[in-house]
Structure formats: structure tokens, C-alpha cells
Amino acid sequence: MGPLPSGSAEKAARSSREEILEKLRERIVGFAASRLQRDAAEDLAQEVLILLHQKYGHLERLEDLLPLSLQIVRFKMMAFRRKTQRRGEYTQIPVDGIQVPDGAVDPLAAAEQREMRERLIAAISKLGERCRKLFALKLEGKSYAEIQTILGVGSIKTVYTWDFRCRKNLMELMGGGWEAGK
Amino acid sequence: MTNDEIRQLLAGYATNTLTETERQALFEAALDDQELFDALHQEQALKELLADPVSRAQIRQALEKPRAVRPRWWTWTAAASAVAAAVLIVAVIHSRTTETTIVAVKPSSPVAVQPVEKADSELKPVPQPAPSRASAAKQAVRARPSAATNDRKFEPPPATAPVQLETPPPPPPALTASQQVQVTGAPSQSDARSQSQVQLQPSPAQIGGAVGGLISKADLPPVRYTLLKRAQDGTYQPLSPGVGLKAGDAVRISVLPNSSGYLLLSRQDAAGEWTRVFPATGPGIAVAANANYEIPALPIDVTDAAQKLRITLVPASMIGIASTGQVKTLAAPLKKESAPTPALFVDLTIGPKSVP
Numbered sequence: 001m002g003p004l005p006s007g008s009a010e011k012a013a014r015s016s017r018e019e020i021l022e023k024l025r026e027r028i029v030g031f032a033a034s035r036l037q038r039d040a041a042e043d044l045a046q047e048v049l050i051l052l053h054q055k056y057g058h059l060e061r062l063e064d065l066l067p068l069s070l071q072i073v074r075f076k077m078m079a080f081r082r083k084t085q086r087r088g089e090y091t092q093i094p095v096d097g098i099q100v101p102d103g104a105v106d107p108l109a110a111a112e113q114r115e116m117r118e119r120l121i122a123a124i125s126k127l128g129e130r131c132r133k134l135f136a137l138k139l140e141g142k143s144y145a146e147i148q149t150i151l152g153v154g155s156i157k158t159v160y161t162w163d164f165r166c167r168k169n170l171m172e173l174m175g176g177g178w179e180a181g182k
Numbered sequence: 183m184t185n186d187e188i189r190q191l192l193a194g195y196a197t198n199t200l201t202e203t204e205r206q207a208l209f210e211a212a213l214d215d216q217e218l219f220d221a222l223h224q225e226q227a228l229k230e231l232l233a234d235p236v237s238r239a240q241i242r243q244a245l246e247k248p249r250a251v252r253p254r255w256w257t258w259t260a261a262a263s264a265v266a267a268a269v270l271i272v273a274v275i276h277s278r279t280t281e282t283t284i285v286a287v288k289p290s291s292p293v294a295v296q297p298v299e300k301a302d303s304e305l306k307p308v309p310q311p312a313p314s315r316a317s318a319a320k321q322a323v324r325a326r327p328s329a330a331t332n333d334r335k336f337e338p339p340p341a342t343a344p345v346q347l348e349t350p351p352p353p354p355p356a357l358t359a360s361q362q363v364q365v366t367g368a369p370s371q372s373d374a375r376s377q378s379q380v381q382l383q384p385s386p387a388q389i390g391g392a393v394g395g396l397i398s399k400a401d402l403p404p405v406r407y408t409l410l411k412r413a414q415d416g417t418y419q420p421l422s423p424g425v426g427l428k429a430g431d432a433v434r435i436s437v438l439p440n441s442s443g444y445l446l447l448s449r450q451d452a453a454g455e456w457t458r459v460f461p462a463t464g465p466g467i468a469v470a471a472n473a474n475y476e477i478p479a480l481p482i483d484v485t486d487a488a489q490k491l492r493i494t495l496v497p498a499s500m501i502g503i504a505s506t507g508q509v510k511t512l513a514a515p516l517k518k519e520s521a522p523t524p525a526l527f528v529d530l531t532i533g534p535k536s537v538p
Contacts, residue, residue, distance in 0.1 A: 020213070027212070027219040034220070063202070066209040070226045116227065117237045121244040136245040138197035139238060144204070160190035167193035178228045 017060045024069050025049055032077065044080065048072045078109065116179055123173035131166035138163075183207055192221055196228035404495045404526030405445070408436040412481055429534045432481035435493065438474050443497040445469045447477050450490040459491070466496060488533030495526045 025045050032041035048069055052059070059065055124132065137147045144163070148156045171177060191208040194200045200208065212219045231237050410418035411425075412432040420436075427433065439445060444466030448456040460478030461467055469475055482489065 023213040027216060030216045031220050031223055062209045062213070063205050066212065066222075067226075070223050071230075073223060074226050074230075113231055113234065113237065116231055117240060120228075120231070121241060124241065124244050125247065132245050135197075136242065138194065138199045139232070139242050139245070141198070143199060143201055144194060145201070147199075157187060160187055160193075163193040163199075164190035178224065178231075 017065075020060075020062050020065055021049055021052065024052075024065065028069065028073055032073065035077065036080065040080065044073065044076050047076055082108070112179065119174050119180065120170075120178070123170055126173050127166065127170060130162065131169060134159075134163055134166055135170075185211065189218060192218070192225060195222060196225045196232055198229075198232075403528070404440060405493050405528055406438045406440070407493060407528065407530070409532070410434045410436050410476065418476065418481075427484045427532065427534055429484055429486045431484040431534075433484060433532060434476050434478065434481050435491075435530075436474050436476050437469075437493055439469045439471060439495050441471045441495070441497050443469060443495050445475060445477065446494050446496075448492040448494060450492070456492055466494070468498075469495075482532065484532060484534055486534060488531050490529060490531050493528045493530070497526070 025048075028045040028048055029041050032044045035041075036044065051072055052065065052069060056065075056068060059068065124135065127135070133151070134147065137150060142150065144156055144159050147153075148159045151159070153159055153162075188207050188211045191200055191204050194204065195208065208218075208222075212222050232241070408420055410433060411421050411427065412434075413419050418434050421427070435447070437445060444464075446458060446466035447460040449459045451457050459482075460480075467475065467477070477493075482491070
């Protein structure tokens with residue numbers, strides 16, 4: 001099989017990207033629909049895709065697109081909650097009481113992150129020794145293969161299993177989720 | 183990689199632990215798996231937290247601290263309770279450490295029983311009666327704790343005075359014939375003197391503990407006693423092996439009642455009537471269970487004629503008086519004992535017989 005003409009390669013890449021985006025849209029709608037209304041979930045997915053298309057049109061690989069879409073979805077959902085609050089869908093706020101963004105770090109996000117950090121630190125102190133060691137190695141930037149060597153484990157699959165269980169244990173210690181009440 | 187293994191890679195997403203291949207596998211699986219996609223989104227919050235250098239440093243610092251160990255108070259409480267229970271059980275068992283209890287066979291007619299032939303006959307039973315006397319066979323009784331010592335060592339039985347073990351005239355309902363004469367190896371309060379011992383029987387309490395002891399309580403002898411002979415220095419010692427009594431000796435009796443009540447000593451006169459010897463008045467001396475008492479206050483002089491004595495224990499429960507340890511006296515002295523009382527008694531005969 002000979003090499004594809006340049007036009008064909010570009011076409012194939014574009015087709016692959018569209019395929020990834022289509023699947024991403026499906027997943028995003030599914031995820032958002034579990035937390036928002038169906039119409040809002042579809043709107044949110046559409047906004048994410050528009051952003052990916054307009055601002056990140058140069059990204060084609062799944063390894064880039066999926067984490068990015070997750071981050072955008074997260075921000076969009078937080079913004080959506082704030083927006084519904086401002087609109088008075090849940091609470092009536094006078095116009096004078098609406099704060100004008102000053103361009104600094106979102107205080108709500110900062111507070112949430114601070115709270116999550118404190119909860120995480122408290123939960124870590126209750127973790128078992130193996131999980132603490134594993135987590136520390138991960139934060140040092142070690143890969144699973146390196147962790148396997150350091151811990152002297154026979155199979156990397158054992159490290160996967162240990163880490164998965166530790167994550168589950170840590171989440172349980174934090175109340176079932178990383179973020180409080182979510 | 184299997185699907186399960188790919189799902190396990192989820193734990194490495196937030197910490198950027200995954201290699202390119204692992205990330206590729208995880209993301210491709212997430213595209214087709216809504217649940218995995220949702221979980222990845224959940225990890226995004228942790229990923230952002232760990233992406234913050236300050237937060238990451240604080241978490242790493244927390245990981246370097248020693249693990250917070252919960253004080254397992256319940257573990258220590260349980261252990262302490264177990265130890266306390268064990269100590270209590272040992273204490274109860276120890277307090278019930280038994281002495282040798284000897285039950286002699288009562289012959290149908292008064293026959294002098296020589297408690298022990300020789301010193302080397304320890305642990306040997308008293309010569310058993312003929313099979314025809316089996317109805318009066320010995321009865322194992324629960325051993326009682328010693329007030330002076332818990333030493334269970336079985337000492338060679340000393341020779342005793344010719345103590346005749348007899349059946350009292352009308353046996354009270356609470357006491358069977360086989361219970362009427364019982365000689366024990368209970369040491370006295372003053373020292374661990376050797377005792378007249380006929381047979382060693384493990385008691386039900388030894389075997390069955392407290393329950394066995396309760397069950398067998400009804401079978402206990404009312405009192406156990408040891409003859410004490412006055413020595414040259416005026417002290418009273420148990421009769422030494424091979425030494426009998428002779429006229430002019432003075433003896434007292436060390437008595438170990440098995441229940442609280444009132445203790446008294448009587449002597450049978452020539453007319454066959456029982457006359458109070460000690461105490462002269464009152465219902466008797468108040469005694470507590472399982473404590474040694476030496477009676478009477480003044481020794482009994484051994485005469486040429488045999489003296490029949492009766493040790494009577496009136497349990498406090500039978501007369502409705504709690505054991506207080508006080509000696510109560512009645513206005514009028516009781517010279518004679520008349521009607522049979524619900525008391526329990528043991529008869530013995532003291533005479534100048536030498537021990538063979």
C-alpha cells in the first residue's frame with residue numbers, strides 16, 4: 001500500500017478529529033445531563049465544541065482534546081451555576097449586589113480549592129503506609145514503571161491495582177468525592 | 183491491557199503519572215465509556231488542585247509526616263477487661279483452694295477409729311467398711327478454704343488421740359449418718375499444723391468450680407475439727423503422730439465451721455443427757471464460715487473415762503440471726519439441751535487411749 005496523497009492525509013486527520021469531537025460531545029452531554037437539565041447539557045456541550053473549534057482548532061490528538069474538554073466542561077459548569085444564581089433562578093439578588101469581576105482569581109474557586117486541599121490533607125493522614133508512599137511517589141513525578149521498580153513489585157498491574165484501591169480509599173476518606181457536596 | 187486495567191489507570195490521571203501509552207488507552211476507553219468519562223471529569227478537580235504548586239507542596243509535606251494513628255481505646259479497654267476477668271477468675275479459684283476433706287465411714291455401732299496407722303500411710307483411705315455397710319459409705323464433700331493458708335500440701339497424718347467417731351443418738355434431718363463424723367486436714371488459724379487425715383478427695387468445687395461448689399454445698403459437713411493438745415510451753419499443738427492422750431492431758435478443739443452461725447460444745451453425762459460445756463450461756467459463739475475457732479476457752483482435761491463431746495453448729499439462717507461475729511448471751515444459762523434443734527453436730531470421744 002503506497003503512501004497517501006497529502007490531501008488524503010489531511011482529510012483523514014480531519015475525519016479523525018471530527019470523530020473524536022463527535023464522541024466527546026456525546027460524553028459531555030451524557031455527563032452534563034446527569035447534573036443539569038437536558039437542554040442545558042446540550043447547550044453546554046455545544047459551547048465546549050465551539051471553543052475547541054475556534055480556540056483550539058490546531059489540536060487533533062485525543063490526548064490533547066479530551067483533557068482540555070474536561071477542563072472546559074468543568075469551568076463551563078461552574079460558570080453555569082454562577083449564572084443561574086445571578087439570574088435569580090435560585091435566589092433573588094438585587095442588581096446592586098452583583099459583584100463586578102475584577103480580573104483576579106475567582107474567590108469562589110479559590111475557596112473551593114482551599115477547602116478541598118484541607119480535606120485532602122486530612123484524608124491523607126489517615127491513609128495506609130503503602131498508599132501514602134504510592135501517592136508521594138506519584139507527586140514526585142514517578143511513572144508507574146518507576147514506582148514498580150522502587151517498590152519492588154513483580155508486575156506493573158499490581159501497581160495499577162494498588163493505586164486504584166488507594167484512590168478509592170482516599171475518596172472514601174474524603175466523603176466519596178474530591179469536591180465537597182459534588 | 184484489559185478494560186479493568188485501563189480503568190485502574192484512572193488513579194494516575196490527576197497526578198500525571200501516566201505514560202503516553204497509558205493515557206492513550208485511558209482516553210480511548212473514556213470516549214466509549216460514559217462512566218469512565220464521568221470519573222475522569224471527577225478527577226479533573228484533583229488534577230487542578232495538584233497542578234497548583236502551593237497545594238502540591240502542602241500535600242507532599244503532609245505525606246511526609248508520620249501517619250496519624252488513631253488511639254484504639256476500645257482495644258485497650260477490651261484487653262484490660264480481659265485481664266481483669268482473668269484475675270477475678272484466678273482469685274475466685276484461688277479462694278476456693280481446697281483442703282483435704284476426709285469423710286469417714288460410720289459404722290453401725292460405735293467403733294473407735296484409728297485415724298492413721300503410720301506416717302507413711304498418707305493419702306491412703308481409711309480402712310473401708312464391709313460391703314454390707316456400703317449404705318454408710320463415705321461421701322465426698324466440697325473442700326473448704328483454709329483461713330490460715332492455702333497450702334494444699336498433703337502432710338503425713340499425725341497420730342491422734344483415740345477419737346471415737348460415733349453416730350449421735352437421734353440424727354437431725356439435715357444431717358445424714360454418713361455426714362456425722364468427718365475429720366479434716368484443715369490447718370488451724372495459728373499455723374499449718376498437721377491434721378488428722380484419712381482420705382483425700384477432690385471436691386466438686388475443685389472440679390466444677392463455683393457451680394459445683396454451690397451444688398455440693400448441701401453435702402458439706404457442718405464442721406471440721408482438729409484436736410489440739412497442750413504442750414509443755416502452754417501452747418496447743420495438733421497431736422503428733424504416734425502420740426496419744428493420757429489422763430491429765432489438756433486438749434482443745436480447733437473447729438472450722440462451713441457456714442456462719444453459732445457454735446457450741448456439749449458433753450454427754452452419765453445419764454446420757456447432753457450438757458453445755460462451752461459457752462456456758464447463750465446460743466453459742468457466733469462464728470463465720472470457714473474460719474478456725476479453738477474451743478473451749480478452758481481446755482478439756484482428759485480423764486480415765488472416755489468423754490463424749492458434741493460440737494454443734496446452729497446456722498444463722500436457721501435461727502434468723504445474721505452472723506455478726508458477736509457473742510450473744512441469753513438471760514438464763516442453758517444447762518441442758520432438750521429437744522433436737524435444726525442444728526448440725528459432730529460427735530467425738532476423747533479418752534486416754536494410746537495410738538498404736
